[in-house]
Amino acid sequence: MVISKNMENLVANSSVIRRLFEEGVELAAVVGKENVYDYSLGNPSVAPPEAVKKAVYHILESRDPNFVHGYMNNSGYEEVRDAVAASLNRRFATDFVRDNIIMTVGAAGGLNCILRALLDPGDEVICFAPFFGEYRSYVSNFAGTLVMIPADTETFQLNLDVLDGYITEKTKALIINNPNNPSGAVYSAQTLDRLQAIIEKAQERIGHPVYVISDEPYRELVYDGLTVPFMTKHVKNCIVCYSFSKSLSLPGERIGYLAIPGQIDAYDEVQPAIVVANRCLGYVNAPSLFQLVIGECIDAEVDVETYDRNRILLYNSLTEMGFQCVKPQGAFYLFVKSPVADENEFVEAAKKHNLIIVSAKSFGCPGYVRLAYCVSYDMIQRSIPAFKALAQEYFG
Numbered sequence: 001m002v003i004s005k006n007m008e009n010l011v012a013n014s015s016v017i018r019r020l021f022e023e024g025v026e027l028a029a030v031v032g033k034e035n036v037y038d039y040s041l042g043n044p045s046v047a048p049p050e051a052v053k054k055a056v057y058h059i060l061e062s063r064d065p066n067f068v069h070g071y072m073n074n075s076g077y078e079e080v081r082d083a084v085a086a087s088l089n090r091r092f093a094t095d096f097v098r099d100n101i102i103m104t105v106g107a108a109g110g111l112n113c114i115l116r117a118l119l120d121p122g123d124e125v126i127c128f129a130p131f132f133g134e135y136r137s138y139v140s141n142f143a144g145t146l147v148m149i150p151a152d153t154e155t156f157q158l159n160l161d162v163l164d165g166y167i168t169e170k171t172k173a174l175i176i177n178n179p180n181n182p183s184g185a186v187y188s189a190q191t192l193d194r195l196q197a198i199i200e201k202a203q204e205r206i207g208h209p210v211y212v213i214s215d216e217p218y219r220e221l222v223y224d225g226l227t228v229p230f231m232t233k234h235v236k237n238c239i240v241c242y243s244f245s246k247s248l249s250l251p252g253e254r255i256g257y258l259a260i261p262g263q264i265d266a267y268d269e270v271q272p273a274i275v276v277a278n279r280c281l282g283y284v285n286a287p288s289l290f291q292l293v294i295g296e297c298i299d300a301e302v303d304v305e306t307y308d309r310n311r312i313l314l315y316n317s318l319t320e321m322g323f324q325c326v327k328p329q330g331a332f333y334l335f336v337k338s339p340v341a342d343e344n345e346f347v348e349a350a351k352k353h354n355l356i357i358v359s360a361k362s363f364g365c366p367g368y369v370r371l372a373y374c375v376s377y378d379m380i381q382r383s384i385p386a387f388k389a390l391a392q393e394y395f396g
């Protein structure tokens with residue numbers, strides 16, 4: 001092999017989800033697209049708000065093209081960072097200013113910048129299962145070690161009872177994803193206050209800060225009137241990593257931001273390091289046109305109702321059939337307990353009914369599967385007989 005050892009591993013373990021998606025495409029070629037029920041990918045099905053299209057036209061028609069397509073500060077355009085800070089301050093009573101905001105290449109870009117800034121080889125990053133499997137690659141990019149806390153499968157809340165035992169002198173950061181992909185759980189203010197208390201104590205023990213990275217691409221996708229607490233209000237050393245991939249249905253545009261509050265320990269070291277990380281990782285800056293679009297659409301929203309209808313139909317149908325599901329409070333995934341110990345067996349059985357679902361092993365939670373319900377309502381309706389036939393195999 002000419003490629004690096006690290007890359008060899010990443011390629012070998014690379015995206016089970018993508019492979020499944022491709023199998024779905026192959027299956028569609030045989031049985032017809034309308035007969036394949038693909039729940040594999042978290043690609044938004046709700047259209048971006050009309051305001052996004054209007055902003056693109058408006059910016060292209062009204063602004064200097066060299067400004068629109070040019071380099072800018074590595075943190076992003078000042079006017080856009082001002083707009084993001086003002087929006088956060090309005091919504092969450094925070095006191096961000098332009099310098100607290102760094103525009104990023106989606107959440108993935110933002111996470112990589114933070115980890116680049118914080119990690120030395122061998123440093124540890126803790127995350128709670130189930131978690132977005134790509135965290136493994138992001139941490140390994142900087143020779144860090146991802147330490148996983150097993151899931152609390154009773155509640156799917158953060159397994160805080162055991163957290164302290166996982167924090168060592170090597171711990172540099174902890175990643176929290178709220179609302180959670182894949183469980184759909186939302187963590188409450190009380191949970192986050194408890195998290196802060198545990199971290200504060202552990203920091204005294206280990207003698208250095210532990211940064212909490214709050215990965216929040218699903219912040220606005222919540223149901224039943226829930227709201228997601230704003231992390232920096234509860235956790236002192238928290239850096240918020242946000243993305244418009246899901247909240248405005250713009251995953252291909254690669255646009256998000258980091259909010260780094262002045263209250264974090266060593267802010268004067270961390271903030272400039274993250275700005276330089278954006279450059280030295282080769283992103284240089286977030287995509288220019290879509291930064292400006294965000295500046296004009298900062299308070300736009302996608303139609304969450306559509307996902308909610310999908311959620312209710314899928315959750316109610318599957319639980320009625322006998323499947324055990326975690327009721328999603330946010331995001332657009334349904335987390336289902338496999339009726340057999342080996343969830344891969346279940347995934348294969350589902351495939352025979354043209355249902356494409358994903359094993360949660362890569363999310364650190366074997367024995368479960370994930371269904372992405374960011375699909376059409378019509379597809380969910382058409383898939384119900386297939387789920388019924390699958391349920392028949394397990395529950396009679």
Ligand code: PLP
Pocket residue numbers: 042105106107108109132177181215217243244245251255256
């Ligand atoms: N974090 C979580 C929890 C995700 O689910 C995803 C994408 O699915 C990302 C980060 C990456 O998002 P982005 O497209 O903004 O890079």
